Amino acid sequence: MLEVVQLIKGVRGAPDILPEESGRWQGLEAVARDVLDRYGYAEIRTPAFERTELFVRGIGEGTDIVEKEMYTFEDRGGESLTLRPEATASLMRAYMEHSLGAKSSLVKLYLIGPMFRHERPQSGRFRQFHQIDVEAVGSPGPAVDAEVIALLHHLLGVWGLTGIRLDLNSIGDPVCRPAYRQAFVTYAEAHRNALCPDCHVRLAKNPLRILDCKVPTCQEVAAEAPTISAYLCEPCREHFATVRSLLDCLKIEHRVNERLVRGLDYYTRTTFEFLNPVLGAQNAVAGGGRYDGLVQEIGGPPTPAIGFAIGAERILASLEAQEAAPEAPAYTGVYVATVGAEAFPAALDLVQGLRKRGLRAAVDLEARSLKGQMRQANKDRYRYSVILGSDELARGQATLKDMLSGEQHALPLGEVADRLTRLPDRENA
C-alpha cells in the first residue's frame, strides 16, 4: 500500500521570506546598521529564548503579552522557557549578566531578530515577526530621549518613509503616576455606565487602557477624563518639557498624545510611537519609551534606560504601499554558453575565473540546447554571453556577445576574462 504522506505546511502566522523579497530585507537591515553605527550603537545578539521568569517579571504579570501571547515550553530538564516576545528584557538581561555598564556610563546597543507572540494573525501582525530594537542604557537625562527619537526619525527618513507621524507622551514615574491612576479610576468608576464591556474589564485590570478604546461612548468619557499632564510631578514635567524643546530644536514634528499609554508595565516618563496612517489597524511602525524601572524588576540595581522597537514587516509594508512600480533589474555579469559536452570543462574553468575576479557569472549545468541557454541568459539579465563550442575550441577561441546590442565577435579564449573585466559590466536597458 502506498500511503500518501500529507505535505507538511508552515505554521500559522509565521510566513516564509521568499528569494524575491529577501533582497528588500537585506537592504532594510543594511541601512539600519549603517545609521545605528553612525550614532555609536553596537549590535548585540541574544538567544531567541530565555527563562520564562525573565519576561514575566520584566514585561509584567498583568500584560497581554505575558497573560496570553507567550510561546512557553518546558525543556527536558523541566525548566520553563519562552520564545522572546520582545527584545528589551533579553537585552537588559545580557547587559546585566556581562556588566556591560562597567566600561562606560552610557551604553548604546541594538538587536535585530525575530520575536514571537501567539496572536491571531492579521495584516501587519504575525506570530513570528522581526524587530530592530535599539536601547540606550545608563542615563536618566532628557538628552538621551531626544537623541534616541532623533535617531529613529532619521532612520525612517533614510529608508524613505513618508507620511508618518510622531506621537509623544509622558506617563510619569512611580512618584506621580499612582496619583494620576487613582484620579483616573475614580473618574472612570463614576462613568461606569457609559463604558463598553471591554472597558469594564480594563477598569479592573489596566484602567489607563480605557483611554485607547475606540468605542465612541468610551471616547466621550475619555475626552473628559483627567489628563496625565496635570498630574506629572515637577521632575517629570521638566524632563518632558526638555525632551520636547530639544525635538523642536531639531525640527522634529511631534504631537503630544495624552492617550498614548503603552502596553508594557516597565515604561516610565517618555513614551512615543511613529504611526503610518496608510497601514490600517496595525499602524504603529515603531514604538518605545523610557523604562527606568525595568532592571530592578529583573533583579539588578536601579538603571535608567530608553529604547524603541521597529517592526520590520511594517516598514516594508509602508514602503511597498508608497512605491510605484519596481524598477527592472540591471543587466550585469556574464553567461557562458556551451555547445557539446567537450566544451564544458573549459567553460566551467572560465566561469570560476570570472567569479574570482569579482564578476557575476554562470554556466549551464544541465546540458541544454544553445537556444535554451541563450534564453536563460536573457531571462537572468546577464550583460554579456560567451559562446564556447567545438568551432571555437578548435581555434582556441570564444565568441563574446553583447546581449544589449546583439553584437558579437570571436577572440582568443585566453583573453576573454581580461576583456570582460575591462568592459562596462552594469547597464540598464
Next chain:
RNA sequence: GUGUCUGUAUGCUAAUGGCAAGCAGCGUGGCCGUGACCCACGUGAUCCGGAUUCGAAUUCCGGCAGACACCCCA
C-alpha cells in the same frame, strides 16, 4: 481568544450539482550554433477530511490556512 469573508496549476481568472477551461509563466521546437518579438506544441490544479447525491470545484459539517476587524501591539 472572538467575529466576518475567502481557499481551483507557479501567478491571475473561468466553469446551472453533470467532460475542470483561458491568459501569463515555464519547457521544447520552428531557427540541426544564438536570447528579447512572433508562431506551434507541451507542462501543471479544485486545501484536507467527512456528509448529502446516480453524480460535488459548486450544497452541508469539521479541520487547516489566508485576508479583514476586535482585543492588543512592532
